[in-house]
Amino acid sequence: xxxxxxxxxxxxxAGGVGGARLAHGFARxxxxxxxxxxxxxxxxxxxxxxxxxxxxxxxxTVMYTLAEVNDEHRGWGxxxxxxxxxxxxxxxxxxxxxxxGDKDLATHVVRTARLREGRRLSAVTADLAAALGVRARLLxxxxxxxxxxxxxxxxxxxxQEYFVRRRHADAVxxxxxxxxxxARPAPGVLEAxxxxxxxxxxPSNPFLSIEPLLAVPGVREAVGATAARRVxxxxxxxxxxxxxxxxxxxxxxxxxxxxxxxxxxxxxxVDVMCIDDADAHLAGPIRDLGMxxxxxxxxxxxxEGRARLARELLADAGRTGA
Ligand code: FO1
Numbered sequence: 001x002x003x004x005x006x007x008x009x010x011x012x013x014a015g016g017v018g019g020a021r022l023a024h025g026f027a028r029x030x031x032x033x034x035x036x037x038x039x040x041x042x043x044x045x046x047x048x049x050x051x052x053x054x055x056x057x058x059x060x061t062v063m064y065t066l067a068e069v070n071d072e073h074r075g076w077g078x079x080x081x082x083x084x085x086x087x088x089x090x091x092x093x094x095x096x097x098x099x100x101g102d103k104d105l106a107t108h109v110v111r112t113a114r115l116r117e118g119r120r121l122s123a124v125t126a127d128l129a130a131a132l133g134v135r136a137r138l139l140x141x142x143x144x145x146x147x148x149x150x151x152x153x154x155x156x157x158x159x160q161e162y163f164v165r166r167r168h169a170d171a172v173x174x175x176x177x178x179x180x181x182x183a184r185p186a187p188g189v190l191e192a193x194x195x196x197x198x199x200x201x202x203p204s205n206p207f208l209s210i211e212p213l214l215a216v217p218g219v220r221e222a223v224g225a226t227a228a229r230r231v232x233x234x235x236x237x238x239x240x241x242x243x244x245x246x247x248x249x250x251x252x253x254x255x256x257x258x259x260x261x262x263x264x265x266x267x268x269x270v271d272v273m274c275i276d277d278a279d280a281h282l283a284g285p286i287r288d289l290g291m292x293x294x295x296x297x298x299x300x301x302x303x304e305g306r307a308r309l310a311r312e313l314l315a316d317a318g319r320t321g322a
Contacts, residue, residue, distance in 0.1 A: 015209020025306030045148035045212030
């Protein structure tokens with residue numbers, strides 16, 4: 001393991017908002033949060049096509065948050081958006097249940113144009129992130145097509161149909177990561193996992209955001225093989241999801257809705273569970289699963305709360321010599 005504690009290498013496995021906020025925390029906490037120090041491997045199972053454009057919501061949420069141009073209130077999209085294009089699209093008969101702002105649309109136009117020129121999603125993402133001033137390395141988990149499909153009581157639907165159009169109100173009976181079996185990790189993904197000193201599973205939805213990442217052949221194995229200290233941050237605090245449908249999804253799929261339920265999912269994959277102070281009483285049962293436990297404030301409010309959580313995780317890794 002490459003270990004210099006002044007310049008630890010951090011790799012974060014991330015979905016949307018929770019992953020983006022913790023990535024922002026590390027970008028602030030690391031002495032030099034450039035591409036060598038911070039890599040964020042991002043889910044693409046939520047990607048969708050709207051109005052002929054390829055939209056990568058989780059990549060964009062992480063990118064905009066790291067660039068500090070995101071809409072903090074919603075967690076996704078850009079600050080100061082306007083919706084003239086969407087209004088006109090509606091007038092022209094398009095279905096506009098997926099809210100795309102005027103400035104956000106520019107990202108999708110550029111991404112789609114470059115993909116059509118034959119460039120890879122990872123290369124296009126790197127260019128977009130650099131253009132917005134993001135210094136960390138932003139990596140889609142794969143350049144290949146991977147789409148999460150959700151089985152609901154009324155049938156199988158595409159991810160954004162479930163999440164946005166149906167407001168994640170359906171019970172989730174099962175998930176398919178379409179394309180995962182034949183997907184290859186994007187360039188840099190396996191290396192980022194292998195070469196990390198600290199590997200963090202973000203407080204993202206374990207089933208909707210993290211599973212599709214791990215479903216790409218080679219990624220779970222790389223997490224298993226890395227010498228990094230591996231930490232998962234619970235997205236469940238006090239029996240509730242910090243954001244989004246994590247609680248309903250855990251329940252629908254028969255898991256306990258608690259930080260302990262999350263720890264059971266990640267047992268064997270990570271060395272440490274990071275849980276909120278509100279769940280301190282679960283530390284014992286989580287340790288019994290064979291994991292170390294970090295108990296701290298995990299609800300990341302503003303930039304300082306995110307950086308504090310990141311520093312706490314770095315300190316834990318430092319204490320254990322990672
Ligand atoms: N989330 C919503 O709840 N409603 C939307 O209309 C919506 C549009 C949208 C557009 C671009 C983008 O990057 C994200 C967007 N999101 C929207 C968020 C997104 O659906 C979810 O955050 C993720 O896919 C779940 O991680």
